Each structure stands twice: as C-alpha cells, then as structure tokens.
Amino acid sequence: MEVKINREIRNYTESMFFGLSMRQFIFSILAVVIAVALYFLLKPAVGMEAVSWMCILGAVPFAAMGFITYHGMTAEQFIWAWLRSEMIEPREIIFEPVNLYYEALKSKIKEHESEGIKRS
Template sequence: MECTVYKEIRTYREGIFMGLSLRQSIWGGVTLLTAIGSYFGLGLTVSKELASTLCLLLAALPAAVGFLQYQGLTFEQLACACLRTMLRHSGWYVYRAVSIFDTLHRAAEEEQRRAQRKQKKTRRKDKKNHAKT
C-alpha cells in the first residue's frame, strides 16, 4: 500500500469518483445533462452537425465551472467575491497622493502627546504618594 504525503496539505484533494472530487463529479454530471439535453433539444430545430457543435459549446460552460480555479478560488467563491465587490463597493474610487513624511510626522507627534500624558499621570501619582507620607 502506498500513501503520498504532500508538502502542503492544502493541495490535497480527495477523490470520490474516478479520481474526481465531489464538486467535479457534480459539475461533470451537469455537463453531461447539458450536452444530452442540448443535443436532443437542438436536433429538432437545426441540423445534426450544428446541434453537435452547439452541444459542445454549451457543455463547455459547466465543465469550466466545475474544473477551473482562479487563484485558489472555485467559481462559486469567485462569483460571490465579484458580486460582493460590485454591490458593496460600487461608486467612484478616489485616489489621493499620501505624503509619507506627513504621515510619519503625525504619528511621531501623536506618540509624543501620549508620552507627555503618561508622564503627567505618573507625576500626579508621585505627588499623591509623596503627600500621603
């Protein structure tokens, strides 16, 4: 018995049917049903040669949905991300230049203010403790 160990466990895909994952098997079935339905449905209205060509083109869509991935995202995840982006973040994007110097200068000033507040608090505590003794 042989067991392969992957360097990254994220690359492991469990095979359900003939080495295909459950998702790929479902989309393969949808592809098969699409091909059969389109062939017999179009065969009544157009010639058999054109019906077979259209059958292949229509069956390619669910096959691509089931088997292709883009940057580790399945089609369903990618479609949800695209819709989320289009619906939530629709509108104008305004890009403004940001000066790194100004950003760092403001951060340094804020840090100085925090340090001064902290020193004032410690001075007050020291005065209270000194007054009690």
C-alpha cells in the same frame, strides 16, 4: 513502501468516482446532462454540426466550474466575489496624492517667499 503526500496538505482532494473529487464528478455529470438536453432540444431545429457546437458551448461552463479554482476560491465563490465587488457593492476609489515633503516644509516655504517679496 512509499506513501505520497501532497506538499501542501490544503490542496488534498479525495478521489470519489473515476479519480475525480465529488465536486468534479457532480459538475461533470451536470455538463453531460446539459449537453444531452441541448442535443435533443436543438436537433430538430438546426443541423447536426451546429447542434454539436451548441452542446459543447453549453456544457463547457458547467464542466469548468468543477475544475477551476482562482486564488483558492471555487468557481461559485469567485463569481459571488466578482458580483459583490462589481455589481452589488461597487465603490469609486479616488486617489488624491499628498506631497509629504511639501506639507512638512509648507510654513518654511511661505516664510521664505514672504522674505523674497520684502527684499524686492
């Protein structure tokens, strides 16, 4: 008898419905609801081919949010982190290089330059 265990235990997700985790299942259902709503709202206004593309484009972000992780963050955690770093709390980082070698020898360099002026 063999029991499979993930190498990284933190990556374990329990399958709830149809082999999907609860999060994936909820976002999949949400994507289907969005696609159906777009179909019925847009079918009278535009042609069938355009409606099908709009349904796909409307459902993809919600379906992706259930499956995508980035650096261990879920999609909404990533979106919140991006909003905080780019919109809410943006910081301008200024780089000012420091020559440590020059700073350490500044007094000697000035002493050497003053000696060169006295000699001439």
